[in-house]
Amino acid sequence: MPEVKNIFVGAKMNKDLNPRMISNQEYIDARNAAIINSEGSDSGLLQNVSGNSELTNFGLTGTNLEIIGFYIDTTGERIFAFITDWTDSSPDKLSNFSSYAAKNYICVFNTVNNTGTVLVSGNFLNFSKTHPIIGVNLLEDLLFFTDNRNQPRKINVSRALIDPTYYTKEEHISVAKYYPWKPMRLTELTGDGDFYPSTNLALVSNASGITGGPYVGTIGVTSGYTTSGSGSGAEITVTISNNTISNISVDSSATGTGFKVGDTITISTSVLTGASNDVVAKITRENLNQTSSMKDVVSENLPSTETLTVSGTPTLNTFTASSSINENWIGSTITATTAPPANNTVISVSDNIKITNIVGNAITHDSFDTLSDTDIVTVGANPYYNPGFEGDIDYLSDKFARFSYRFKYDDGEYSLIAPFSQIAFIPKQDGYFLDESDVPESVNDEVNISDENKAIKSTIVSFFENKVNSVGLSIQMPEGVSSVAELSSKLKVSEIDILYKQSDLNSIRVVDTILTTDLNSITSPEYLYQYTSQKPIKVLPSNETTRASDKVPIRAKAQEISGNRVMYGNYLSRTSRPSRLGFSVISDEKYKIGQDNSVNELEYPNHILKQNRSYKVGLVLVDKFGRQSDVIGSELSTIYTPYQSASSNFITSDEVYRGSSLRINFTEVIPSTINLSGYAGLYSTTNPTGWYTYKVVVQQTEQDYYNVYIPTILNNNPQDATAPEESKSTAFITLFSDNINKIPIDLKEVVPQDLQFSSSVEIYPRVSNSSFNTAQSTNQQVDTSTTPDKVILIGTRNEIGLNKTVDGVDYDESPFYSIPDVYESGDKTLDPIVPETLNLGANPYIGSISTQKEIGAKGGYSGAPVTFKNVRLNVYETKPVESSIDIFYETTSSGLISDLNAEINANRGSDLPTFIDGWNFSLSETTTPFSYVTKNPFDVLNAYGSSLTAIFGQDVDVEIKNVFTLLPNKPNPSLVDVTSDNLFEVVQDTSPPYKFKLRTTSGTYFTYSDYKLFKFVFKCTVNTSNENVESDITIDVADWNPNTYTNLLQNAYPTVAGATLVPNGISQINIPAVTENLTVGSQNFFNLYEFDSANGTANPSVSEQKKYVNWEVNGLDFLWTPSTIGFTAWIPYGGGPGNANHPLPFPAAPVNNLLQFATNTTAVNEQLKWNPGFLRCINPNANTTTGTTPPGSNNTPPVDGIYILSERKNTQFRASVTVRDIDKNTLGVLGYGEGTGPGRFFVYFNMITTN
DSSP states (O other), X not given: OOOOOOOOSSOEEOOSSOGGGOOTTEESOOSSEEEESOOSTTOOEEEEOXXXXXXXXXXXXXXXXXXXXXXXXXXXXXXEEEEEOOOOOSTTSSSSOXXXXXXXXXXXXXXXXXXXXEEEESXXXXXXXXXXXXXXXXXXXXXXXXXXXXXXXXXXXXXXXXXXXXXXXXXXXXSSOOOOOOOOBSEEEOTTSOBOTTOBOEEEEOOSOOOSOOEEEETTTSTTEEESSSOEEEEEEEEEETTEEEEXXXXXXXXXXOOOTTOEEEEOTTTSTTOSSOEEEEOOGGGBOEEEOEEOOSOSEEEEEEEEEEESOOOSSEXXXXXXXXXXXXXXXXXXXXXXXXXXXXXXXXXXXXXXXEETTEEEESOOSOOOTXXXXXXXXXXXXXXXXXXXXXXXXXXXXXXXXXXEETTSOBOOOOOOOOOOOOBGGGGOOOOTTSOOSSTTOSSSOOHHHHHHHHSSOTTOSBOOOEEEEEEEOOXXXXXXXXXXHHHOEEEEEEEEEETTOSOOEEEEXXXXXXXXXXXXXXXEEEEOXXXXXXXXXXXXXXXXXXXXXXXXXXXXXXXXXXXXXXXEOOOBOOSBOSEEEEEXXXXXXXXXXXXXXXXXXXXXXOSSEEEEEEEEEEETTSOBOOOBBOTBOEEEEOOOOTTSOOOOTTSOOOOEXXXXXXXXXXXXXXXXXXXXXXXXXXXXXXEEEEEEEEEOOBOOOOEEEEXXXXXXXXXXXXXOOXXXXXXXXXXOTTHHHHSOOOOSXXXXXXXXBOOOOEEEEEEEESOOOSSOOXXXXXXXXXXXXXXXXXXXXXXXXXXXXXXXXXXXXXXXXXXXXXXXXXXXXXXXXXXXXXXXXXXXXXXXXXXXXXXXXXXXXXXXXXXXXXXXXXXXXXXOOBOOOOOOEEEEEEEEHHHHHHHHHHTSOTTSOOEEESOOBOEETTOOTTOBSBSSOBEEEOTTSOBHHHHHGGGEEEEEEEEEEEETTSSSOEEEEOGGGOOEEEEEOSSTTOOEEEEEOTTOOOOBTTBOEEEEEEEEXXXXXXXXEEEEEEEOOSTTOGGGOOSBEEOOOOEETTOBOOTTSOEEEEOOOEEEOSOTTOOOOEEEEEOOEEOSOOOOOHHHHHTTOEEXXXXXXXXXXXXXXXXXXXXXXXXXXXXSSSOOOSSOOOGGGTEEEEOOTTSOSOEXXXXXXXXXXXXXEEOTTTOOOOOSSTTOOOOXXXXXXXXXXXXXXXXXXXEXXXXXXXXXXXXXXXXXXXXXXXXXXEEEEOO
């Protein structure tokens, strides 16, 4: 709506001319205008006259609606209004979310066509009349607004005009966007919705009282075993422990079909004998059959294969081979061709024929009818081989790549980047050294070459390259989105960016962008993107790389726009977090597939925990919009992982090496409330900015290190092999090729003539020869000490004097088992002209090692040539570089806090104290020592709701750990630790059922306001046959709502000596008469009566009884008893004009000018005083002139002009007073005399005049 600003100097209205001809000093028409100060026809001042007219009601019919904010768009000629009928009545005006019945609207009024439209409506807007919307801006078509109650928000006005139902929840309108917290998974679901065998279902609700078991049933077949989805046929076993369910597992024999992530399984009480209720379990992704999505699709065969020839006539699923093979080949894929030279394909990988059994040379396989006699069968074909692969086969071979994604929303903004996956890396040969059957005669043997010998020669492991060239990247849909197709409607997602990050680059690159049109037809709950090793080109800006969270505040009072930037002021940027969480960390072998529902062996088969490292684990709490807490640790969050003992059974012949991983054991849930101001709590629909998810982060400061691959270590100096002397402190290693860079010499203080050098490198022995003899030697892991060996000297063999015997004589052959090119006399000489060369071989660098224990092979020279079957791969590990950067690294372990808390509660174990049942707290000021404050015994339950005292009897112990008192009358409820006051003690029954009661201790009394509310922390211990299981259980104050407080100290009514007080009736006390004999008009107060009152406590101490007692005068009446009138009435004193001699207060004096309470000798304001200057005897008489009687009933007050008030000798007064035991504005105050109805308290006395 454009503004026209003209100064009408002429101040003339001219309706006769064409509007185009009117000058700026004149006007055509005016509304809400008036001319003032007019003295002539052409003078006067034109000004607006305030006025209102209804333009629209937006079609709203609700009552009590109020506009709490507006914005005038002058350019668009429209007015935006924010309307609600909701008022948050909580103490902080923030805690109560808008009810479902509340009316909340964002509306727009178009001033051109006078139409009003509702843009957005719903209680999710959470408006309140207590928080006006004063920060509103329009940037192009985006309406930004903030109210310091909710997080800043925005809407697209055009979209809302087209579809008023477009915005329906907080995620749609918040400036901060929904954070995709789920990392990409590197597994993909297989089969038709069948379970992975032996996995455990997640318990949603348990039951108690169950007897018998275990129970076995088939979902969808056995009565009482039902599902919310369409799956059926899976057999499950329900295990019972201590009358509750401890586990529900899927049997390996029947895994069913048709199940989906999120389906629930219900087991009825008709199945579970004695169950208190139906039991519900949930299907997670880990329950369903799946396989790794990291594949080598280029190699035709596995690194190791067997070639067989069919002998005889095969059947559909069997054939006899020309030789036998190991049973470990069961499950392998086979291919087949006809015999040479034809080599025609008989079975290809696409036929997916696998071996099902092996007995000697009898092979059983999946049915196939084309094998013939003499066909060549290859066992160990790559089942993922794709001859049509179009990607870059080598791109990932030397890269450590991670993958992630982000959402693009319909307003053009991007979400935060989801957590990155772990490195998509599987080494060639799956990390195993192969071909050890062909050990070479020398390290230069090119015929009988082994992986170990290759590593010795090159000092690297050549096969440790990435075999992965195709990665299936699975994006799990956010909660509430059941299929990929719903992303657009549920979260307003328009695109998904697939992201890529290399370990050696800081940049993040975009692999691909998936459009909504590619997503709308996918009904699966996850989107699988197939990455085929294409090189990503597009690079995200650097600010996106470091964008850990958006800077949108949680609340903001002020908002403004500058250019295209939105600015906030007076804002809350973050909330509090717990300082510690209850969890511990251990390291152990990675779970097998399916064990505890783990798929790590599938997803990351070669990712393991390093040894001799310290790890610090923490949790980061994240809200739904990506705001993150600092790292939260625990007292047991740091762990050291030592070198594993050489005697450990790493792997048996028929297993794979899984390595170790960190495990977190949670002992406490993430709390919904803590005693810390500003804590956001946990997410709910009424607390959208509460903590929503968690992610695990790890700090590991030991960084880069090297594996030094060397030939056999020489123990001690070279010596006679017939009787070698071992050494526990000296060894020598050969440093050729890249090893000299891994163990560099110190060059800080050297001169050109130096031929021997020191080194500061510390190394740990990992692999050494287990034996050394003329036959083939072996090697094995070393029992590594935590103290490293030290390289003390580096030089060539000859320069450090190891080319001669201890007697100074040249060796006739090499003193080292580990030096290549040891020449026979006259063979392979360095110079063909020289006819003969000693057998000393090359002259490489040698490292002298100061060792912690004996290592290496003893000896070093012999009369016979050294056979290189003795030489085996030995390995040292350099000490890692220690980083001083205090940084935690993000992992892929994350999840919903609600799921984590449910699992913690469900899996705490049947012995772990979890809940207190039967708590019924009752405590009053009148309570005496040794009184029970829980009138009924309370019990301790496990996580499944079963009584631990019923199971363990007196082996259950409860003691008080902490007691806090809470003072809710303060603006922010404060908590004070009063454990040291020793107020309470726990007593256990001495006979079954051995439950507990809480009672007060010796000498303990309570006075209200010293204590009000109590929070208890009990240490509960179960003494089992194996161990003591303990946990802390808190009995807290409920919700901080005064209407639902628990553990409240009940206030007792005060008492007054000589008075019978009635809490809900009329109470009274008569006090002696007072004689009026003082000068009229005196302003001094004199004692009228001293009360003896107490606050109601049982404490015998007078000073404690007098605490907080408070008296107050509310009003004063006199008894009207005229001799000529036949009725009486109590009349407010000071209501008439009196007479000339003794004027009464008129208008009525404040009651404090008549009576007041003052402090007495015990420092309590219970001394009633009166002021004779105002308080007088009075005598109301009928007006004899008119002779009229008071109208109405006998309590009708006198009327001025009808009755004459004069002084008399005796008047009966009554004072309306209040006695309280605490200030009247405090929660829980009790007293007498409150209000004007039942509960009034009167003090009666007579006044007698003597002058």
